[in-house]
Amino acid sequence: MRIEIICTGDEVLTGKIVNSNFSYMSQKLEDVGLSVVWGTTVGDDRERLLEAFRLAASRADAVIVNGGLGPTVDDLSQEIAAKATGCELVLNREWFEKMEAFFTRRGRAMPPNNRKQAMLPATAEVLDNPIGTACGFALDIGPARFFFTPGVPRELRRMLEEQIIPRLLAKTGRPVTIHLKRFHSYGLGESHVDTLLTGLEEMAPDGSIKLGFRAHYPQLETKLLVRGADMDDVRRKLAPVEAEVRRRVGNFILAEDDQTLEGVVLQALAQRSATLAVAESFTGGQIAARLSPLAGAEAVFRRGIVSRDPAQLRGSLGLAPAHAEASTEAASEIAEALREKTGADHALAVLVDLDDGTDRIELGGTICIAVSAGARTLTRHSRLLGGREWVRLGAIEMGLDCLRRYLQGLPIDEKIDFEKK
Amino acid sequence: MRIEIICTGDEVLTGKIVNSNFSYMSQKLEDVGLSVVWGTTVGDDRERLLEAFRLAASRADAVIVNGGLGPTVDDLSQEIAAKATGCELVLNREWFEKMEAFFTRRGRAMPPNNRKQAMLPATAEVLDNPIGTACGFALDIGPARFFFTPGVPRELRRMLEEQIIPRLLAKTGRPVTIHLKRFHSYGLGESHVDTLLTGLEEMAPDGSIKLGFRAHYPQLETKLLVRGADMDDVRRKLAPVEAEVRRRVGNFILAEDDQTLEGVVLQALAQRSATLAVAESFTGGQIAARLSPLAGAEAVFRRGIVSRDPAQLRGSLGLAPAHAEASTEAASEIAEALREKTGADHALAVLVDLDDGTDRIELGGTICIAVSAGARTLTRHSRLLGGREWVRLGAIEMGLDCLRRYLQGLPIDEKIDFEKK
Numbered sequence: 001m002r003i004e005i006i007c008t009g010d011e012v013l014t015g016k017i018v019n020s021n022f023s024y025m026s027q028k029l030e031d032v033g034l035s036v037v038w039g040t041t042v043g044d045d046r047e048r049l050l051e052a053f054r055l056a057a058s059r060a061d062a063v064i065v066n067g068g069l070g071p072t073v074d075d076l077s078q079e080i081a082a083k084a085t086g087c088e089l090v091l092n093r094e095w096f097e098k099m100e101a102f103f104t105r106r107g108r109a110m111p112p113n114n115r116k117q118a119m120l121p122a123t124a125e126v127l128d129n130p131i132g133t134a135c136g137f138a139l140d141i142g143p144a145r146f147f148f149t150p151g152v153p154r155e156l157r158r159m160l161e162e163q164i165i166p167r168l169l170a171k172t173g174r175p176v177t178i179h180l181k182r183f184h185s186y187g188l189g190e191s192h193v194d195t196l197l198t199g200l201e202e203m204a205p206d207g208s209i210k211l212g213f214r215a216h217y218p219q220l221e222t223k224l225l226v227r228g229a230d231m232d233d234v235r236r237k238l239a240p241v242e243a244e245v246r247r248r249v250g251n252f253i254l255a256e257d258d259q260t261l262e263g264v265v266l267q268a269l270a271q272r273s274a275t276l277a278v279a280e281s282f283t284g285g286q287i288a289a290r291l292s293p294l295a296g297a298e299a300v301f302r303r304g305i306v307s308r309d310p311a312q313l314r315g316s317l318g319l320a321p322a323h324a325e326a327s328t329e330a331a332s333e334i335a336e337a338l339r340e341k342t343g344a345d346h347a348l349a350v351l352v353d354l355d356d357g358t359d360r361i362e363l364g365g366t367i368c369i370a371v372s373a374g375a376r377t378l379t380r381h382s383r384l385l386g387g388r389e390w391v392r393l394g395a396i397e398m399g400l401d402c403l404r405r406y407l408q409g410l411p412i413d414e415k416i417d418f419e420k421k
Numbered sequence: 422m423r424i425e426i427i428c429t430g431d432e433v434l435t436g437k438i439v440n441s442n443f444s445y446m447s448q449k450l451e452d453v454g455l456s457v458v459w460g461t462t463v464g465d466d467r468e469r470l471l472e473a474f475r476l477a478a479s480r481a482d483a484v485i486v487n488g489g490l491g492p493t494v495d496d497l498s499q500e501i502a503a504k505a506t507g508c509e510l511v512l513n514r515e516w517f518e519k520m521e522a523f524f525t526r527r528g529r530a531m532p533p534n535n536r537k538q539a540m541l542p543a544t545a546e547v548l549d550n551p552i553g554t555a556c557g558f559a560l561d562i563g564p565a566r567f568f569f570t571p572g573v574p575r576e577l578r579r580m581l582e583e584q585i586i587p588r589l590l591a592k593t594g595r596p597v598t599i600h601l602k603r604f605h606s607y608g609l610g611e612s613h614v615d616t617l618l619t620g621l622e623e624m625a626p627d628g629s630i631k632l633g634f635r636a637h638y639p640q641l642e643t644k645l646l647v648r649g650a651d652m653d654d655v656r657r658k659l660a661p662v663e664a665e666v667r668r669r670v671g672n673f674i675l676a677e678d679d680q681t682l683e684g685v686v687l688q689a690l691a692q693r694s695a696t697l698a699v700a701e702s703f704t705g706g707q708i709a710a711r712l713s714p715l716a717g718a719e720a721v722f723r724r725g726i727v728s729r730d731p732a733q734l735r736g737s738l739g740l741a742p743a744h745a746e747a748s749t750e751a752a753s754e755i756a757e758a759l760r761e762k763t764g765a766d767h768a769l770a771v772l773v774d775l776d777d778g779t780d781r782i783e784l785g786g787t788i789c790i791a792v793s794a795g796a797r798t799l800t801r802h803s804r805l806l807g808g809r810e811w812v813r814l815g816a817i818e819m820g821l822d823c824l825r826r827y828l829q830g831l832p833i834d835e836k837i838d839f840e841k842k
Contacts, residue, residue: 013457015447016635019440022462026436036434037469039462041443048458055476214437284718285709288727292705293813295780298729303737306709306725308718312763316724316737342733359716392714
């Protein structure tokens with residue numbers, strides 16, 4: 001099936017907003033085994049919208065149009081859809097009443113121009129939008145099925161997943177159930193994991209599992225796309241393969257599916273009713289900022305301290321000044337003092353000595369990490385290259401990952417690919 | 422002039438990467454008064470690329486093609502450009518030697534497949550790429566001028582600004598010098614600033630200044646696009662208008678052009694050889710994280726402390742436990758104790774009491790800020806609505822902006838549009 005995505009709106013066309021809806025839709029469709037072959041961006045312009053709809057109808061089997069369903073004069077999707085199909089716009093009484101109820105629930109009267117949002121082409125099938133006033137709809141233009149979606153990202157997401165993808169999959173006539181299993185790892189490059197997973201796809205019958213990757217430094221996402229007759233069939237096919245991924249990528253897997261590294265750390269601490277304090281230098285508060293805004297963090301995250309100046313970090317913990325260079329000994333001392341001062345039962349210290357000189361790709365940093373808990377303090381020493389920002393991002397991830405490894409009883413000093421030996 | 426942008430590559434089409442090159446190009450073109458009318462995204466596919474080039478040639482006057490100039494087999498731009506024009510690919514000896522020199526400077530031999538990057542359509546005009554091996558080029562396909570650019574963002578940016586925009590402006594026959602003046606503000610909404618600046622465009626002769634906005638919460642960017650015969654003419658036209666913007670938007674302007682709020686704060690502190698310490702709660706380390714990674718921050722930013730627990734914040738500063746609710750008194754006490762403890766001559770405390778309950782658009786937070794310096798401690802009390810994330814972002818910005826205002830001798834408690842009265 002050839003799919004085209006048409007993104008509409010002057011804001012997108014002029015670059016006022018980055019078009020993340022396109023990549024979101026395209027990725028979600030890929031994730032269920034559907035492929036986008038054309039992407040078109042066009043402004044709020046009658047003539048060009050009509051031209052774009054006609055062109056898409058001539059070269060695609062399914063078309064998703066994003067944006068232009070709002071109440072203002074520059075929202076043109078319904079009008080041009082009606083024109084392209086040669087039918088009238090008619091008031092959808094049901095949607096109109098739904099909108100009125102929507103406003104009533106918020107204690108407001110519906111402004112008159114919202115009526116426009118319930119005017120749909122006569123041949124349209126409604127696609128429900130449970131969280132907004134923009135009414136999605138589907139109709140045929142020539143031989144192609146068109147799906148009209150709202151520009152608001154959360155409304156689009158829900159409509160795509162709940163309404164459009166099932167219709168597209170039904171149209172393909174393929175086995176209905178498609179499932180995406182995801183693993184997040186830190187420390188191994190994409191080609192390394194690809195090699196580790198050689199032969200994995202062959203474990204499943206009939207090419208029913210497809211392996212893919214998505215690298216977003218410092219993390220790597222490994223994806224298994226599974227097709228089956230139903231969810232039981234999917235689970236049966238996936239079980240041995242996902243177990244094999246866990247076996248081969250092992251300790252480097254830090255989270256699965258919608259989990260995040262900071263979420264996994266927080267959950268592990270919360271489960272044992274434990275508390276945490278963090279000391280950081282060049283990472284500048286970013287480790288605290290990953291953990292601290294999470295729901296439930298207030299019961300776990302006791303305190304963060306941030307300073308590039310070792311004397312300040314030490315001074316704030318009542319430690320005497322010491323040699324200025326970062327070392328695992330210094331990190332240990334700080335982590336232990338931090339636990340004592342804050343009453344937290346876990347402490348993480350991440351110290352970074354950034355190389356001197358102007359920022360450049362060869363610029364590196366020495367990273368010294370200590371995790372203190374119970375009677376033990378574990379440490380990790382590492383060198384990362386790649387410039388200021390790269391070192392900073394790497395140090396944040398490595399610090400959090402050391403804590404994750406400690407909490408899961410894994411070695412915290414396993415060598416990673418990005419590290420200078 | 423009708424401009425089309427064609428973004429090529431499977432990574433972009435499948436959503437593996439968000440297409441920020443498109444919005445970047447489109448915005449840069451808008452900034453010099455040129456408009457994109459079509460955007461097309463297409464994968465690494467010979468047939469579809471050719472179709473996209475032919476279609477663009479039929480409906481646009483100028484076309485920018487992004488991506489597909491690399492050395493690998495899926496980089497197809499030169500090949501399809503040659504096919505679309507009906508000419509041969511020939512080796513550009515000059516570019517080939519430039520690439521060899523590029524590799525020699527890095528102490529490496531050029532891999533054989535890089536030769537492909539110097540194979541250009543016979544009719545192509547070279548567009549220099551001083552920082553990479555992908556050779557840009559321009560040629561006519563039918564009545565349209567095509568510009569082929571690399572996918573690597575920094576290479577694209579330089580080529581667009583230095584090579585392509587001047588050629589496009591020459592094509593339009595408009596005055597050559599175009600300048601963009603930008604103001605960044607916090608606290609006033611777009612429509613409010615638009616109203617404040619009523620009549621501004623009319624101050625300049627012949628419509629030579631165009632006013633525009635770009636909102637990215639919490640900041641607003643106000644843009645003046647100035648056209649002139651040369652830079653002196655631009656400066657002469659701009660001077661009274663930019664002075665008027667500063668007069669009308671006044672204290673809300675936090676930075677201009679490439680400056681950032683955190684950069685302005687850091688610079689103001691560095692200029693007076695001053696130092697800073699920051700205490701924060703729900704903002705979770707994000708205030709520290711804005712300041713601390715900047716070059717030069719190590720001499721200014723003494724210490725950051727982060728905790729959602731008031732007792733922890735107070736305890737770490739030797740203050741007795743107190744009433745748990747955020748108040749300007751509590752913020753003052755913390756800021757003053759922080760200065761004393763750290764030896765910093767400036768301290769900023771930002772306390773947030775987030776409303777109870779699940780996250781929703783009506784969820785708000787009470788924000789209490791204190792700036793302590795010299796013999797004075799100034800405070801600010803505010804309520805923001807809009808959900809967890811919105812409150813957090815607003816509190817970060819408001820905290821930094823209070824400090825900016827203090828350092829510039831401005832009132833720190835001026836009411837803003839986003840605030841619940």
